[in-house]
Amino acid sequence: MGYSQKQQPQLQLFQMIDYTKLKFVRLEPDTPLDSFRSIDDDLNAFLIEEAKDYQQELLSVTYLLYYGEQIVAYFSLLNDVIRLEDTEKRTRNRINRRIPFSKQRHHYAAAKIGRLAVDYRYACQGIGEFILNNICMMLLNENKLGCRFLTVDALSSATGFYESKGGFRFFTEQDAADDTRLMYFDLKDFG
Numbered sequence: 096m097g098y099s100q101k102q103q104p105q106l107q108l109f110q111m112i113d114y115t116k117l118k119f120v121r122l123e124p125d126t127p128l129d130s131f132r133s134i135d136d137d138l139n140a141f142l143i144e145e146a147k148d149y150q151q152e153l154l155s156v157t158y159l160l161y162y163g164e165q166i167v168a169y170f171s172l173l174n175d176v177i178r179l180e181d182t183e184k185r186t187r188n189r190i191n192r193r194i195p196f197s198k199q200r201h202h203y204a205a206a207k208i209g210r211l212a213v214d215y216r217y218a219c220q221g222i223g224e225f226i227l228n229n230i231c232m233m234l235l236n237e238n239k240l241g242c243r244f245l246t247v248d249a250l251s252s253a254t255g256f257y258e259s260k261g262g263f264r265f266f267t268e269q270d271a272a273d274d275t276r277l278m279y280f281d282l283k284d285f286g
């Protein structure tokens with residue numbers, strides 16, 4: 096997981112999470128954010144310095160996960176589209192095979208996880224997986240706009256998490272050596 100020597104002892108001090116005490120709250124203009132610390136400085140900076148502006152500009156919406164008074168994780172969502180012409184034939188076929196022939200399209204609506212981070216003091220306790228499940232439930236239950244897929248431009252260090260905990264797949268092997276990799280999950284596979 097790449098935690099620094101300095102962070103490891105603090106991780107071990109934390110007790111297991113009581114999941115009944117976790118609560119999602121949408122980011123508001125006056126929400127205090129300074130206490131949040133994931134292992135990724137860019138993701139910390141996005142939450143603390145940019146998330147409110149992105150939301151104000153309708154570019155993404157951020158949700159915070161609280162454990163009591165503490166922000167233990169956050170994620171940002173935005174709309175996305177899967178353009179089949181941009182994908183490999185193998186991926187195109189895999190996606191289209193799941194959709195009735197008469198409804199197959201060149202583009203499919205998706206929701207994108209723009210950012211996702213768990214506070215390092217609460218990592219590896221299932222919170223990331225809990226969030227992925229809740230995003231799927233939110234999209235399927237609210238169902239306000241057609242949205243078939245969940246996508247993410249995953250940090251290469253986190254692709255294992257999305258594969259094992261979310262069932263995400265890669266669009267292509269061509270980005271295998273890149274810092275980030277495009278991945279998707281078919282919401283019809285949830286549950």
Ligand SMILES: CC(C)(COP(=O)(O)OP(=O)(O)OC[C@H]1O[C@@H](n2cnc3c(N)ncnc32)[C@H](O)[C@@H]1OP(=O)(O)O)[C@@H](O)C(=O)NCCC(=O)NCCS
Pocket residue numbers: 096133134135138210211212213214217218219220221222223224225247248249250252253254255256259260
């Ligand atoms: C990736 C992240 C969100 C996972 O959150 P988490 O709450 O620790 O994840 P969970 O506890 O639900 O799942 C942990 C499992 O995923 C795996 N995992 C977690 N992070 C991983 C990573 N970066 N790479 C590969 N596997 C990872 C662990 O091996 C663990 O597997 P196990 O339960 O079989 O032991 C969190 O580590 C984090 O915030 N990382 C820094 C920011 C980041 O990479 N965000 C993703 C940006 S695209």
